[in-house]
Amino acid sequence: xxxxxxxxxxxxxxxxxxxxxxxxxxxxxxxxxxxxxxxxxxxxxxxxxxxxxxxxxxxxxxxxxxxxxxxxxxxxxxxxxxxxxxxxxxxxxxxxxxxxxxxxxxxxxxxxxxxxxxxxxxxxxxxxxxxxxxxxxxxxxxxxxxxxxxxxxxxxxxxxxxxxxxxxxxxxxxxxxxxxxxxxxxxxxxxxxxxxxxxxxxxxxxxxxxxxxxxxxxxxxxxxxxxxxxxxxxxxxxxxxxxxxxxxxxxxxxxxxxxxxxxxxxxxxxxxxxxxxxxxxxxxxxxxxxxxxxxxxxxxxxxxxxxxxxxxxxxxxxxxxxxxxxxxxxxxxxxxxxxxxxxxxxxxxxxxxxxxxxxxxxxxxxxxxxxxxxxxxxxxxxxxxxxxxxxxxxxxxxxxxxxxxxxxxxxxxxxxxxxxxxxxxxxxxxxxxxxxxxxxxxxxxxxxxxxxxxxxxxxxxxxxxxxxxxxxxxxxxxxxxxxxxxxxxx
Amino acid sequence: xxxxxxxxxxxxxxxxxxxxxxxxxxxxxxxxxxxxxxxxxxxxxxxxxxxxxxxxxxxxxxxxxxxxxxxxxxxxxxxxxxxxxxxxxxxxxxxxxxxxxxxxxxxxxxxxxxxxxxxxxxxxxxxxxxxxxxxxxxxxxxxxxxxxxxxxxxxxxxxxxxxxxxxxxxxxxxxxxxxxxxxxxxxxxxxxxxxxxxxxxxxxxxxxxxxxxxxxxxxxxxxxxxxxxxxxxxxxxxxxxxxxxxxxxxxxxx
Numbered sequence: 001x002x003x004x005x006x007x008x009x010x011x012x013x014x015x016x017x018x019x020x021x022x023x024x025x026x027x028x029x030x031x032x033x034x035x036x037x038x039x040x041x042x043x044x045x046x047x048x049x050x051x052x053x054x055x056x057x058x059x060x061x062x063x064x065x066x067x068x069x070x071x072x073x074x075x076x077x078x079x080x081x082x083x084x085x086x087x088x089x090x091x092x093x094x095x096x097x098x099x100x101x102x103x104x105x106x107x108x109x110x111x112x113x114x115x116x117x118x119x120x121x122x123x124x125x126x127x128x129x130x131x132x133x134x135x136x137x138x139x140x141x142x143x144x145x146x147x148x149x150x151x152x153x154x155x156x157x158x159x160x161x162x163x164x165x166x167x168x169x170x171x172x173x174x175x176x177x178x179x180x181x182x183x184x185x186x187x188x189x190x191x192x193x194x195x196x197x198x199x200x201x202x203x204x205x206x207x208x209x210x211x212x213x214x215x216x217x218x219x220x221x222x223x224x225x226x227x228x229x230x231x232x233x234x235x236x237x238x239x240x241x242x243x244x245x246x247x248x249x250x251x252x253x254x255x256x257x258x259x260x261x262x263x264x265x266x267x268x269x270x271x272x273x274x275x276x277x278x279x280x281x282x283x284x285x286x287x288x289x290x291x292x293x294x295x296x297x298x299x300x301x302x303x304x305x306x307x308x309x310x311x312x313x314x315x316x317x318x319x320x321x322x323x324x325x326x327x328x329x330x331x332x333x334x335x336x337x338x339x340x341x342x343x344x345x346x347x348x349x350x351x352x353x354x355x356x357x358x359x360x361x362x363x364x365x366x367x368x369x370x371x372x373x374x375x376x377x378x379x380x381x382x383x384x385x386x387x388x389x390x391x392x393x394x395x396x397x398x399x400x401x402x403x404x405x406x407x408x409x410x411x412x413x414x415x416x417x418x419x420x421x422x423x424x425x426x427x428x429x430x431x432x433x434x435x436x437x438x439x440x441x442x443x444x445x446x447x448x449x450x451x452x453x454x455x456x457x458x459x460x461x462x463x464x465x466x467x468x469x470x471x472x473x474x475x476x477x478x479x480x481x482x483x484x485x486x487x488x489x490x
Numbered sequence: 491x492x493x494x495x496x497x498x499x500x501x502x503x504x505x506x507x508x509x510x511x512x513x514x515x516x517x518x519x520x521x522x523x524x525x526x527x528x529x530x531x532x533x534x535x536x537x538x539x540x541x542x543x544x545x546x547x548x549x550x551x552x553x554x555x556x557x558x559x560x561x562x563x564x565x566x567x568x569x570x571x572x573x574x575x576x577x578x579x580x581x582x583x584x585x586x587x588x589x590x591x592x593x594x595x596x597x598x599x600x601x602x603x604x605x606x607x608x609x610x611x612x613x614x615x616x617x618x619x620x621x622x623x624x625x626x627x628x629x630x631x632x633x634x635x636x637x638x639x640x641x642x643x644x645x646x647x648x649x650x651x652x653x654x655x656x657x658x659x660x661x662x663x664x665x666x667x668x669x670x671x672x673x674x675x676x677x678x679x680x681x682x683x684x685x686x687x688x689x690x691x692x693x694x695x696x697x698x699x700x701x702x703x704x705x706x707x708x709x710x711x712x713x714x715x716x717x718x719x720x721x722x723x724x725x726x727x728x729x730x731x732x733x734x735x736x737x738x739x740x741x742x743x744x
Contacts, residue, residue, distance in 0.1 A: 059672075126673025133680045140687060149698040153707040156691055160647065163684065164635060167654045170677070171631055174661045174669070178620070181666055188670050206611040234710045 003048055004055060004062060004121060006041035007070065010034055011114035019107035024092065024099055027106045028085030034110060035074070035081040038117070042074035050472070061123035061194055064479035065335075069257055070120050072339060076249045076346050077113045079454035083350045084109070084242035086451060090357075091240065096146050104141055105240070112138040112246065119254050125191045128258055129166070129173050132222060135251055136162045143239040154234035161231040162221055169218020175211035176265070179203045193261060200268025208269040212279050215262045216286070222255035224313045225320060226290040236309035237362065241353030244305055248312040249346035253338050256316060259283070260323050264484060283324025288414070290317030292421045298428030303362050304352055307432060308345070311388060314425050315341045318418075322403045325410060328489035332481045333402030336469070339477075340395035340462050341388070347458035348384040351377055354450040355436070364432050369441030374448070378437045380455045385433050387462050389426045395465030499547035503664055506540045507626045510660060511602070514633040517653055518598055519591050523584045523645055527572050530649050534564025537656050541663045553668045559678055560659060568652060568685050575689050576645060579696065586643045594640045598633045605629040623664040630657030644695055644702040648688045655681055 014034030021027055046067050048055050054063040062070065092102050115138055119131035136159065144155035173191070180190035183202045189195050196203070221228040236244045266279040294314035301307035315337070322334035354377045359367040371378030387394035400422065407415050465473075478490045496504075513533040520526040538561035545553030576582055588594065605628040609621050634657060637650030659677075662669045669677070692702060699706050 124670070124673065126669055127676060130673065130676030130680055134683075137680065137683050137687060141690070144691070144694055147694065147698070150709050152691070152694045152698045153710055156644075156695060156704065156707060157710070159684075159687070159691065160638065160651070163651055164638065164654070167631065167651070167658060170658045171628065171661060174658060174666060175624075177662070177669060178624070178666045187667070190666075191670060191673065210608065210611070238710070 003041050003044035004060060007038055007045055007074065008114065008117055008121065010038045010041060011110040011117065014038075015107045015110035015114060018110060019103060021103070021106075024089075024102055027102060028081075028089060031106050031109060032078070032081045032085055035078040035113070038113065039071075039074040039078045042071045042117075046071050050476070056123070056194070059124045059127070059192065060121050062121050063483060064476055065260075065483050066120045066257065068335075068339070068473075068476055068480065069253060070117060072342055073113070073116050073120065073250050073254070076246065076342055077116075079457060080242050080245045080249075080346060080350070081109065083245070083353070083451060083454045084240075086449070087242060087353055088240065101145055105145060108138045108142050109242075109246075112142075116250050116254050120257060123193050125173050125176060125193055125196075125262075128193075128261075129170055132169075132219065132255060132258060133163075133166045135254070136166065136222075139235075139239075139243060139247065139251070142243045143235045145240055145243075146238070148238070150234075151238040154231075154238035158231040158235040161228070165218050165221025165228055167218070168214045168221075172211040172214030172216075172218060172262075175207055175214065176203075176262075179207040179211065179269070193265070196265055197268065200265050201271060203265070203269035205270050205273045208266050209275075209278055212262060212266040212282070216259060216279075216282055219255045219258045219262075220286060220320075223252055223259065223316050223320065224290070225286045225317065226293045226313065229290065229294070229313050232313060233306045233309040236312070237303050237306040241305070241349060241356070244309070245346040245349035245353075248309065248349060249342040252312060252316050253342055256319060256323070256338070259320070260484065263323065277326070280324040280326050283320050285324075287317045287319070287321030287324055288417060288421075290314070291321060292317075292417065292424070295421050295425035295428060298425055299431070301432070302364055304356065304364050304367060304432075304436075305349070305362055307364065307429075308348055308352060311425065311429065312341075312345055314421075315345070315388070318400070318403065318421075321418075322406065323484075325406060326485060327406060327410060328481050328485050328487045329402060329409065330406035331485050332477055332489045333399050333406055335477045335480055336395070336465070337399035337403065340399055340465055343458045343462050344384060344387045344394070344396060347455045347462075348381070348388060350455050350458075351380045351384055351452075354448060354452075355381060357448045357450075358445060359442075364436065366442075367436045369439050369445065370437045372439075372441040373445050374450065376452050377447075377450055380452060380459070382433065382437045383459055384455070385429050387459060389429050390422060393463060393466045394459075395462040398466050398469070497547070499543060503540055503543050503547070504622055504626075506536055506543060507623055507660060507664065510536045510540065510656065511626050511630055511633075514630050514653055514657075515595065515598060517649060518633060518637050518640075519588065519595055521586045521588050521591075523576055523581055523586070523643070524573075526646060526649055527569050527576070530572075530653060531565050531569035533653060533656050534560065534566075534569070537660055537663075538565060540660060541668075544663055544667060548667050550667055552671055553663065555671075556663070556668055556674050559674070563678055563682065564652070564656060564659075567682070571685055571689065572645065572648070575692055579692060579702070581645065581702070584643070586641065586646060589640065594636070598636055601632040601636060602629040605632060620665050624661060627657045627661035627664070630654075630660060633657075642703050642705040644688075644692055644704050647704065648685075651688075652681070652685070 049067040115131045115134040119128050122128050140155050140159045144151045177190050183199050184190050224232040263279045270276050294310045297310045319334045319337050322330045356362050390396050390400045482488050513529050516529040538557045541557035606625045609625045631654050634650045634654030638647045
């Protein structure tokens with residue numbers, strides 16, 4: 001319990017302190033230190049969960065499913081903060097943002113981490129909603145940090161679309177609470193997930209079915225499912241790069257986590273009706289459409305960050321599809337994919353930040369000859385994209401292979417769609433990547449000071465996960481799989 | 491279902507809820523911003539009234555508190571903030587030119603019917619009352635959403651957003667006798683922070699496009715041709731310019 005408290009309170013304290021801290025030189029360091037503390041506490045929490053099975057109390061509940069996401073969130077938060085310290089200092093030195101903007105940035109970074117961790121650890125569906133909405137509020141000012149017309153537009157779009165989406169999710173939450181009141185005696189416990197899950201079979205199916213549609217559309221907006229994805233490429237491309245890394249690596253995961261938790265409730269409620277897999281089928285549909293559409297859109301992109309945000313939509317679509325497919329194999333694959341996608345994508349965004357520094361633009365056509373100019377950045381980008389495109393021996397290959405196997409088992413004809421989607425996305429990524437990393441460098445393009453440590457750690461981990469998944473992690477994911485589907489894989 | 495057999499207090503709740511729905515229509519077709527804000531304040535006040543009546547009917551004390559919270563937030567604080575904002579933005583006399591107001595209203599009527607259709611499967615629940623109230627609040631939510639679609643003015647869109655919140659609150663209060671207190675406080679906090687941020691954005695938007703007509707926020711598009719044009723003719727750079735100029739300066743700074 002103590003570890004959980006530190007995990008949650010460290011970002012809050014950090015946000016408050018960073019909002020008032022004057023000397024800007026320290027803010028970056030404090031930000032990193034707070035993130036490190038959060039990560040240490042989350043590791044301790046993971047240790048407790050590994051020993052006790054779950055840590056619960058005060059309407060918090062950490063089990064095998066969310067603890068690995070907690071650790072992942074804290075870890076990516078830490079590495080991104082290491083990257084963001086020098087990066088944001090340059091941004092400030094070049095006058096793209098003011099000192100006040102920097103204070104907002106650091107405070108909101110920690111506030112965002114807090115909302116993510118709160119959403120993951122809470123056992124209350126209402127608090128989950130509040131936290132996910134809080135994540136929008138914390139990041140929306142960061143998207144417009146540079147105050148260009150594009151940035152303001154992106155932020156407004158982000159705010160309005162996610163606000164509306166999340167409002168629909170609240171309606172779904174109200175309906176869930178309504179269904180719970182007929183079942184759960186204590187009204188105050190009517191939104192507690194674990195209690196609802198225990199009695200999911202008694203929840204009124206017609207209400208839960210309706211609720212799930214609203215919840216899926218609501219949280220799905222945040223996952224970036226097509227057609228509610230419009231905000232995502234804009235917010236990613238116009239916001240500061242560290243923000244793109246955490247949005248892609250963490251926020252989308254947390255929203256998907258919420259969808260999966262709710263699917264577990266709805267599945268229990270609908271089990272005895274004529275359409276027991278309604279929730280799963282909806283997820284599969286939305287997931288597959290997002291996967292294919294985003295893959296096609298990859299080809300048309302001209303902005304490098306925009307391109308990788310479409311790649312995020314594509315991968316979130318794949319995971320949504322896999323969770324919808326259900327079954328131990330697909331779920332295990334999806335959980336693993338969440339992990340490797342976060343690590344790879346945040347590494348890519350960090351590299352892209354450096355690449356945009358080198359070329360002085362985010363326009364793909366003008367980023368050329370990265371390997372010649374600065375091999376570390378060029379090779380990182382190449383390897384990162386190879387990893388995200390699903391090349392062996394990286395971890396994304398493993399998880400995508402598991403997903404394909406699972407699809408072939410239960411819905412063989414959909415394998416065709418998946419494989420062609422993967423091929424389309426691969427082609428889309430590489431047709432843009434190739435001229436960017438190879439070829440001669442333009443005149444006057446020089447290397448920049450880049451801290452590639454976070455990228456190396458992330459890609460190293462992804463490589464490790466591709467070669468051999470350590471036993472404790474496999475056991476962890478297996479317990480999460482058992483929690484979600486009711487059956488072990490290993 | 492015969493509504494006349496319901497207890498008197500429940501009938502009263504239904505009347506108030508219907509009035510909330512009516513204010514939604516007023517909001518949708520009110521072109522003058524100041525009047526629209528007043529309509530929104532009325533809606534908040536009515537939502538608070540519904541809460542009070544439900545509290546009286548059900549005898550749950552914590553609902554009195556949330557009625558007070560709603561009244562303070564939705565009927566007083568947020569309308570006051572919006573008033574102040576439009577004074578500072580000098581929009582007091584602003585009248586938006588609505589596109590096809592009659593069609594927008596007809597569509598809203600369709601949305602109400604759709605909401606009733608959507609809750610039809612909830613027959614097993616004995617309650618005619620709950621079904622009505624869920625349908626009405628869903629209609630308020632959807633009309634708020636519709637308002638955000640048809641109105642181009644940023645303040646009007648925020649009003650639509652806030653009236654969606656009113657509909658959600660109505661659903662929570664009348665269908666379930668209020669959410670747990672911690673959730674209600676959290677939602678209220680989020681709404682308040684959202685309002686403050688909306689205020690910040692009004693100024694940022696006006697600074698960047700010199701108006702609050704958000705239809706003119708159209709620089710970020712998916713059309714590759716347009717962006718290509720911007721990249722080619724450096725005299726009229728569209729979106730590549732600001733991002734291009736600044737990291738370049740950044741790289742030189744090192």
